[in-house]
């Protein structure tokens with residue numbers, strides 16, 4: 002058998018870029034999804050320069066056509082998939098109250114954070130199953146925890162809560178086929194989304210995600226985990 006294969010969405014920068022680096026360092030061939038093909042090329046080139054096995058893959062999670070084309074390409078070029086990391090995400094309602102956030106903003110957020118992750122999971126699940134099982138990691142957030150919700154960020158919080166439900170449903174459906182599905186919270190991480198005041202480095206944010214992406218057959222499924230691989234409340 003050749004190298005295990007991983008797909009990371011939104012991997013041209015931020016946490017997704019670091020997840021790609023860490024998975025490739027662990028021996029995976031990593032398909033680096035990026036909606037902007039040129040940005041994806043540039044990101045893959047950086048990791049190739051470190052001697053890592055990565056391939057850029059044009060993948061806009063909000064586009065059916067893009068997802069279908071990416072599945073055909075990955076299937077043709079690699080023929081298998083062992084780990085899918087639904088990392089691509091947007092935060093569009095910073096500083097806006099839930100009473101005022103435009104419905105259009107909520108829709109745009111769901112298009113990427115919820116439908117995007119589901120669309121990609123539906124497209125690639127059969128390849129994971131055909132490869133003998135594997136891991137899907139949905140990059141979520143403690144902002145989506147129902148137990149501790151506060152004011153603001155209604156679109157982002159709701160999208161991550163919905164993503165967590167997708168984790169639970171797909172985990173139950175894919176368990177018999179040996180595919181584990183978990184949600185990960187990376188911590189508050191210094192990226193374009195996290196901002197410059199965030200305490201964590203992308204390397205730290207990637208750690209629980211990489212742990213879940215590389216679980217073996219005895220690993221957990223249907224869970225929500227954060228920094229230190231600690232289980233989180235929903």
Ligand SMILES: NC(=O)c1ccc[n+]([C@@H]2O[C@H](COP(=O)([O-])OP(=O)(O)OC[C@H]3O[C@@H](n4cnc5c(N)ncnc54)[C@H](OP(=O)(O)O)[C@@H]3O)[C@@H](O)[C@H]2O)c1
Pocket residue numbers: 010011012013014015016017035036037040060061062063087088089090091113117140141142143186187188189190191192193194195196199
């Ligand atoms: N940073 C934090 O503190 C933090 C905390 C909790 C959870 N998270 C989650 O971690 C994940 C990564 O966030 P980050 O901090 O690394 O953010 P980031 O630096 O803003 O990166 C977001 C990535 O998602 C991509 N993306 C956005 N829309 C996309 C689409 N339609 N199709 C494909 N890719 C798309 C972006 O691509 P472009 O470059 O083309 O825009 C970029 O690569 C997100 O799901 C986020 O919600 C982050």
